[in-house]
Amino acid sequence: MKPAIPKGMRDFSPSEMVKRQYIFETIKKVYNRFGYQPIETPAMENTETLLGKYGDEGDKLLFRVLDNGNPLNQITSAELAARFGASLFDSAAFVNHISGKGLRYDLTVPFARYVVMHQNDITFPFKRYQIQPVWRADRPQKGRYREFYQCDADVIGSNSLLNEFELIQMIDEVFTALGLKVLIQLNNRKILQGIAEYIGETEKIIEITVAIDKLDKIGLDQVNNELRSKGISETAIEKLQPVIQLKGTTTEKINALKNILAQSPVGLKGIEELTYIFDLLQQLPLQSAQYELELTLARGLNYYTGAIIEVKVNDLRTDFSSSVLGGGRYDDLTGIFGLPNVSGVGISFGADRIYDVLNALNLFPENVAATTKLLFVNFGSNEEKYCLQLLGKIRKLGITAELFPEAAKMKKQMGYADAKKIPFVAIIGDEEIKSQTITLKNMTTGMQDKVDFETLVQQLS
């Protein structure tokens, strides 16, 4: 049979893995330094944990896993025939009947489930990070994969806005370390709700936010058309115009919003929250990340209730427009799992997109590919044993070294070192063993020398 992998999923070769690990390590280090602790959850969750958490669109994108055994055995053939034959055959119910679990769609919902299940062992506020793949049955395209890694950090059990601030600091730390210029866009769901109230369409907040989220992409006219098609009244749309077109500095925008939302307690609360965060950012400036208030930022996920965070690449050398991070606050995510009134706030780096951007911009450091430093040529069993001793010593000193596993032709062994870009080769035969020396060849210059062990170590470190 012909080897293949499922649509939208990828293999990663060594040259890619060293770069990927560099990203993961950078993020992990920052998370650790801020006191976040790692957890992992299983690739699969029960269907009922997943369903209904990401909206109708999200439900469609869930990978469903067929029950083990033959789930159809549980249905009698008569029943099946009746269901299939009936015009009202409920395919969704049928799928649920034969599939009790699915691949996780994100890390936030499994985390909420985790928190509820382990609430007695957790000290709140609980700061956790989680770096694992998630799966979405989306059509693959630029910056979009069916299997990709999210790098989440969340704080659960604290309402303090200091958490939002800390998350923003971590975003800055990570992208500064990676050398990537980014723009952190901030918004607040409460402000969006206030705007919906202000224009008299409180019920349509989701439709409104989804539409205005596209302002950048499709322009004002198209946004208004979409609002109309969602049944928003003309007067509401008219009232909305000056709001979504607000220009100026963050302070100017906020001042304008204070007037507009003066009658909306929720809206004012949102402004207060944002102001608090912006004040902190002013007192303790970020290292390299830019930030702004972006009123059209909505995010699709239903569960955000406060802060909304999104990060975009801010480098003219690339037109990569997808977000490389998303996040926000969700006041009652654990409620549906039976633990009400616990607030959480978190962020999620999209590692695969960050990889694509760093690669396009050539921002991976040269030395990420820290490969083998020294290869011992293998001449046979006697020489092998001798080399193994030296190899052990070298590795103890922290130098990456290997012995070619068979006494192949010299050409083959040298070719291996060359292909693997190993900078030094140690050639040890009878002669060298007798004289207690090592013939050390520098593969870049092509020069070689007889040296003792100390000199060898010196050359390699």
Place this chain on the structure above:
RNA sequence: GUGGUUGUAGCUCAGUUGGUUAGAGCGCCUGAUUGUGGUUCAGGAGGUCGUGGGUUCGAGCCCCAUCUUCCACCCCA
């Protein structure tokens, strides 16, 4: 889910209006060089032309279906 696009050697790609035995570059293997890679030279292996149907005397090329690639929409990291 909607619209478009792609598939020929390990990789990148040629392949004429449908016509004999499907090519190139790179890579790989062997040798020139039995303790010396990257350069050079000589030779060699490697293809169900994504898959399944159809049209035709004849299909890599035309038609249909399907899978895959990439892109846009929806949505999103």
